[in-house]
Amino acid sequence: MTTDTAPALGGRRAALPRLVSDYGVYAAVLVLLAYNAVFTPYFLDAGNLRTQLVQAAPIVIVALGMALVIGSEGIDLSVGSVMALAAAVIPLYLGFGMWPAVLMALLAGIAAGLFNGTLVAVVGLQPIVATLALLVAGRGLALVFAGGQLKQLHNPELLALGDGELAGVPVIVLAAAGLTLATAILVGRTTYGRQLVAVGGNRPAAVLAGLPVRRILITAYVLCGLFAAVAGVFATARLTASDPSAIGNLAELSAITAVVVGGTPLTGGRVRVLGTVAGAMLMQLVRATLIKHDLPDSAAQMAQAAIILVAVYVARERRTR
Amino acid sequence: MITDSVAVPTTVRPGRATRAERLASLSQRHGALTMLALALIAASVTFESFATAENLAGIAIQSSFVAVIALGMTFVIIGGGIDLSVGAVFALAGVLAAFGSRWGPVTALLLPLGAGALIGLVQGVLIARTGMAPFIVTLAGLLAARGLMLALTTEGAETPLVPRGSGFLGLGRGVFLGLGVPVWIAIVLCGLGAVLLRRTRYGQFLFAVGGNEDAAGLMGVPVTRVKVVTYALSGLLAALAGMLNAARLGSGVTILGVGMELDVIAAVVIGGTLLVGGAGAVGGTVCGVLILGVIQNVVNQIGTLTSSVQSVVSGAFLVVAVVAQTYLSRAGRAR
Numbered sequence: 001m002t003t004d005t006a007p008a009l010g011g012r013r014a015a016l017p018r019l020v021s022d023y024g025v026y027a028a029v030l031v032l033l034a035y036n037a038v039f040t041p042y043f044l045d046a047g048n049l050r051t052q053l054v055q056a057a058p059i060v061i062v063a064l065g066m067a068l069v070i071g072s073e074g075i076d077l078s079v080g081s082v083m084a085l086a087a088a089v090i091p092l093y094l095g096f097g098m099w100p101a102v103l104m105a106l107l108a109g110i111a112a113g114l115f116n117g118t119l120v121a122v123v124g125l126q127p128i129v130a131t132l133a134l135l136v137a138g139r140g141l142a143l144v145f146a147g148g149q150l151k152q153l154h155n156p157e158l159l160a161l162g163d164g165e166l167a168g169v170p171v172i173v174l175a176a177a178g179l180t181l182a183t184a185i186l187v188g189r190t191t192y193g194r195q196l197v198a199v200g201g202n203r204p205a206a207v208l209a210g211l212p213v214r215r216i217l218i219t220a221y222v223l224c225g226l227f228a229a230v231a232g233v234f235a236t237a238r239l240t241a242s243d244p245s246a247i248g249n250l251a252e253l254s255a256i257t258a259v260v261v262g263g264t265p266l267t268g269g270r271v272r273v274l275g276t277v278a279g280a281m282l283m284q285l286v287r288a289t290l291i292k293h294d295l296p297d298s299a300a301q302m303a304q305a306a307i308i309l310v311a312v313y314v315a316r317e318r319r320t321r
Numbered sequence: 322m323i324t325d326s327v328a329v330p331t332t333v334r335p336g337r338a339t340r341a342e343r344l345a346s347l348s349q350r351h352g353a354l355t356m357l358a359l360a361l362i363a364a365s366v367t368f369e370s371f372a373t374a375e376n377l378a379g380i381a382i383q384s385s386f387v388a389v390i391a392l393g394m395t396f397v398i399i400g401g402g403i404d405l406s407v408g409a410v411f412a413l414a415g416v417l418a419a420f421g422s423r424w425g426p427v428t429a430l431l432l433p434l435g436a437g438a439l440i441g442l443v444q445g446v447l448i449a450r451t452g453m454a455p456f457i458v459t460l461a462g463l464l465a466a467r468g469l470m471l472a473l474t475t476e477g478a479e480t481p482l483v484p485r486g487s488g489f490l491g492l493g494r495g496v497f498l499g500l501g502v503p504v505w506i507a508i509v510l511c512g513l514g515a516v517l518l519r520r521t522r523y524g525q526f527l528f529a530v531g532g533n534e535d536a537a538g539l540m541g542v543p544v545t546r547v548k549v550v551t552y553a554l555s556g557l558l559a560a561l562a563g564m565l566n567a568a569r570l571g572s573g574v575t576i577l578g579v580g581m582e583l584d585v586i587a588a589v590v591i592g593g594t595l596l597v598g599g600a601g602a603v604g605g606t607v608c609g610v611l612i613l614g615v616i617q618n619v620v621n622q623i624g625t626l627t628s629s630v631q632s633v634v635s636g637a638f639l640v641v642a643v644v645a646q647t648y649l650s651r652a653g654r655a656r
Contacts, residue, residue: 075456077583119640126596128403128456129643132583137636143629253460266454296476301468305461309447312457 020314025262025278032285040292050170054238056284057176058083058231060277062251063258064183065227067276070259071187072200072220073268074120074127079228079255081138082112083248086232088142090158091151091242098157102233109229110222112138117221121214135252142244150243153236162237172234176277179227184273193271196220201269257283257304261311283307352645353592353608360615368622376618378500382569384614385507386411388607389562391585391592392507392514393555395606398589399518400551401531401598402455406444406462407559408581410437412574413470414563418489419481419573420473426489433564434557440466441556445549459552463582470575477575483567493568503565510558515603527551531598587635588613591642612638 036043043049062079069076086105093101112134119130153159164171187193195216199206207213228248235247262279263272283304290300365372390407397404414433421432440462447458471477483489495502518524526547529537538544567573586596592609594601613635620631 119644123644124647125643129590129596129639132587132590133636133639133643135583135636136587136639137633140629140632140636144633148629253463256460260457266457296472298468298471298476301464301471305464305468308457308461308464309453312453313451 022263022275024314025275025282025311029278029282029285032282032289036285036289036292040289043292050173052281052284052288053173054170055288056280057170057172058235059251059254059258059284060176060280061179061231061234062228062255063262063276063280064179064273065224066252066255067259067262067264067271067273068183068187068196068220069127069224070200070256070264070266071268071271072196072217073203074200074217074220075131075256075266076116076221076224076228077128077131077252078112078116078134078138079224079231080248080251081135081142082109082225082228083232083235083251084139084142084244085109085112085145086229087236087242087247088145088244090233090236091153092145094153094155094158098155101155101158105233106226106229109225109227109232111225112228113222113225114218116225117218120221121217139244139248146242146244148245150241150245152241158237159240160237161234162240172238175230175234179230180273180277187271187273192216192219197269197271199268200271254280254283257308261307263311279311352642352649353605353612356591356642357608357612357615360612360619364615364619364622368619371619371622374499378504380611380614380618381504382501383617384610385501385503386562386566387581387585387588387614388507388610389503389510389565390559390581391588391606391610392511392603393558394582394585394589395592395594395601395603396514396518396527396551397455397555398586398594398596399531399598399601400527400548401534402448402548402551403459403586403596404441404444404462404552404555404559405456405459405582406440406466407555407585408578408583409463409466409470410440410556410559410578411563411566411581412576412578413437413440413466413473414560415567415570415577416470416473416481416573416575417560418564418567419483419571422483422487422489426487426492429483429487429489429568430564433560433567437560437563438553438557441553441559442549444556445552448552449545449548474573474575480575481573483571489568490571491568493565493570501569503569506561506565510561511603511607518603523547523550528599531600533599584613584635587639590646591639593646595646609642 062083066076066079085108089105089108090101093104116127116131116134119125119133120127123130161171166174187196195206195211196219198209198211199213199216203213206216228251231251232248236242239247258280259276260266260279261282262275262277264270264276286303286307287300290303291297370376390411394404394407414437417433417436418429422429444455444458444462447453448455474481492502497505518527526537526542529540529542530544530547534544563578566577588609589601589606590596590609591612592602592605592607594605616634616638617628617631620628620634
């Protein structure tokens with residue numbers, strides 16, 4: 001269910017590039033899967049597939065929130081720091097049990113989103129600058145909360161979030177799938193989704209149409225912060241430690257990459273939920289493929305760079321400023 | 322630029338302005354300078370050890386590398402773009418300089434500068450020719466440059482050293498009239514940059530492109546060439562900073578430069594350059610860099626605070642600076 005509410009894209013665009021830009025990412029995922037199935041030993045092993053999914057899940061979750069914000073013609077650079085913030089908050093409240101701790105971590109994400117959203121929607125800052133501030137300050141704040149230290153966590157309930165399973169599927173993968181479904185419904189089937197895309201497509205027009213633009217934008221950033229916090233909680237549980245200096249490092253870049261590779265244009269007005277998930281899976285598969293064929297991390301990074309460029313080149317619209 | 326909200330001011334250079342407009346534009350232009358002065362005064366009153374020649378020279382040298390990169394970033398942002406690759410180019414250039422220094426100082430100079438300019442050039446061509454968002458192209462540039470650097474150093478496990486006694490080291494460690502050589506280089510470059518921006522045809526073209534690309538193109542400004550030159554310049558300057566840093570450290574440290582692009586952008590924005598393009602000044606950027614340098618130094622002086630507090634303060638500063646800027650430029654536009 002790709003939710004397309006494309007603004008008038010200019011009919012001059014030929015059918016083929018359009019097809020490539022809309023479905024290229026799924027094709028790329030399939031090609032990589034097929035390649036690995038044939039050439040990589042033990043790739044189709046259940047254990048390996050499971051690892052790939054578990055590793056991609058946090059980025060999928062962050063990227064879903066990012067897709068909402070990018071659809072509103074914004075960007076959120078602070079997601080990595082928000083993950084760290086959520087990770088730092090957990091041990092502070094873990095004494096009260098798992099749920100209060102997780103709740104506080106999620107609240108921290110919501111607060112961060114409120115902050116970003118207010119700066120963007122009410123004060124009128126550019127999203128890059130507004131969220132850059134929290135990118136810089138957020139991780140610092142997280143480290144201050146944590147006293148600059150890694151804290152081992154021993155709460156079994158919390159750790160179960162990281163390595164537990166439900167009916168053989170890791171909890172974290174289920175969470176990512178659930179959030180994907182929720183986001184797809186939000187974007188495709190609710191008024192809010194329509195409004196978000198309208199604001200992203202043409203903000204002055206949305207204002208004139210009487211949409212509550214500020215509230216819509218703030219909600220998008222709040223959701224993005226919340227999703228980042230969820231990812232932070234899962235990453236912490238998987239690490240079995242709260243490590244604000246490492247968790248979520250450069251997550252903003254991975255998330256933006258996933259969204260962009262998935263076909264959501266940076267110019268807003270369109271949110272592709274499944275494409276985003278496929279984008280995140282593609283980047284994960286590329287990395288895994290290179291690693292399994294003994295290519296170093298440096299090659300993986302350069303491949304990632306090339307993929308980003310190709311994806312955006314294919315998807316670019318006639319007029320990007 | 323990707324993010325282009327409703328009617329943001331594209332230029333703050335008044336022609337014939339009312340008093341309110343002049344006041345707003347004045348405080349916008351000199352806001353960074355005022356903040357810097359306040360920070361300096363507050364720091365020297367609070368800490369005896371702050372206003373010593375030694376400490377100030379330390380701040381200057383720390384800031385000089387960032388200033389050189391921020392100079393290029395100022396140009397890019399005035400032109401309506403953004404360059405996320407500078408931190409990675411900085412690190413790559415440091416490694417290349419240390420690598421090249423085994424064949425003498427000339428290779429140590431030319432290798433990183435050539436690589437930096439080339440990366441910038443490729444990014445500029447991609448941005449100007451294909452119309453892809455600068456944010457994305459330079460994000461890819463970041464990954465590519467860092468990947469290249471890791472590949473050169475066997476995945477970051479090796480740190481190439483500059484041979485002992487190499488003349489190249491003087492570039493980073495030399496002292497002239499009490500200030501380090503990198504500081505002098507930064508001062509000269511920023512002076513040249515200000516002249517380039519304000520007094521040359523290229524500078525005027527750049528403001529025009531950043532203000533309104535379509536209008537600039539229709540007026541006959543060579544938009545493509547201006548953009549390509551600007552990104553090449555940014556790459557070159559980032560590489561120069563990396564090279565100077567390698568000369569100072571005596572090695573090409575692979576872990577440097579992560580997240581540096583964001584510090585640099587923060588400094589440029591605090592300095593009053595608008596991220597929407599079409600407005601900005603080198604002087605403001607230098608002030609922005611120095612403000613962040615002073616914050617860092619003060620946090621270090623307090624000693625009990627960690628570097629995490631420093632990033633909290635820097636982030637808070639960034640918010641205050643841009644919010645103030647936004648309201649000031651709105652006041653300037655109000656009538």
